[in-house]
Amino acid sequence: DVKVTQSSRYLVKRTGEKVFLECVQDMDHENMFWYRQDPGLGLRLIYFSYDVKMKEKGDIPEGYSVSREKKERFSLILESASTNQTSMYLCASSFLTGLAGVVGELFFGEGSRLTVL
């Protein structure tokens, strides 16, 4: 079974704390993604990575950073958590398929629900 594992399902942090969200995939996928999901807004891309040590900003990167030191692991870091970062965070991975390099089928983790007080 293919698997994307997120380290924590539920977290509660205080404003100003540093937060680490970890994601591990076992499918040897090139691409890894971090999204946040808020009611009525759909999934929004924070950062993605298409190779080890490579990272690209998504649509809402402000207040976040990422790290990809190994192919299977992609970490999301909130340097100083704020209340507006309370959300569901979803990690996903995919192959880069075909000659045109289209993003393949996305496999999502179960999500990490972060509450910042």
Next chain:
Amino acid sequence: KNQVEQSPQSLIILEGKNCTLQCNYTVSPFSNLRWYKQDTGRGPVSLTIMTFSENTKSNGRYTATLDADTKQSSLHITASQLSDSASYICVVSAGTGTASKLTFGTGTRLQVTL
């Protein structure tokens, strides 16, 4: 600006009935269209992926259609079951390679009742 709009926002149907969810998009250049099912509190799971040349694709009781001319897709669920209660998300992919971008709809929340 790339956009994906889904309708209805929410839907309640009786078990055993059929239903159809709609997705309209303005995405360029179109690469493919995907439907995902997301159970409450879980991550989305892929149902179908369709490219420009495919106009119908089935996955069990789920059938997706794509009309690339009108930029519309639908997801038809046949003989609904209680386990179909979930949010259904339409996602359209634009471009290729590392410039490839996915645009997500906000989803249709389906509730199947007895």
